[in-house]
Amino acid sequence: MQLDLEKVRIYAKKADNRALLDRVTVFRQGMEPAAIEIIKIELLERGIFPADISQHESAYKDLVIRGPEGLPRLCKKCALPAISREWGWLKVFGFIPLLPWQHLYCEEHKTRH
Ligand SMILES: [Zn+2]
Incomplete structure (x- = not known):
């Protein structure tokens, strides 16, 4: 399946912080690396840093x-x-x-x- 990165960009702009954090941590499995990059850049623009992403990941890893x-x-x-x-x-x-x-x-x- 061809990944439409433009759709990922549109999604990333519209989604809230929590949804984006979940995308690059809990739901990362099966995501295209390019799509993950787009979301990480969007998060960075909102002031959410890689350290915050790691924290979200460890918080939910065993909970989900x-x-x-x-x-x-x-x-x-x-x-x-x-x-x-x-x-x-x-x-x-x-x-x-x-x-x-x-x-x-x-x-x-x-x-x-
Ligand atoms: Zn719910």
Whole structure:
């Protein structure tokens, strides 16, 4: 697949700091080195330095819940990496409880502390 670096640049300008930090750390696996460079430059322009990126990386390395392929799982409610497993219900049509189900949440959406 041809990587469209212009799209990466547009994404990097629009995304918030947290999303960009996640891209170059938690979600780095499978990213093109050129795309990572673009995001790192964007972060630098926002005053976020390589040391800050390393700190983010070590903070989330052991916290993030990974799938069978080692890829980080996502929060049920947003695009942040999941760090919390909680039992709830798998619902049919979004409201009929069917099965007890483990849901994954990020630190902003988790309810259990
Ligand atoms: Zn979330």
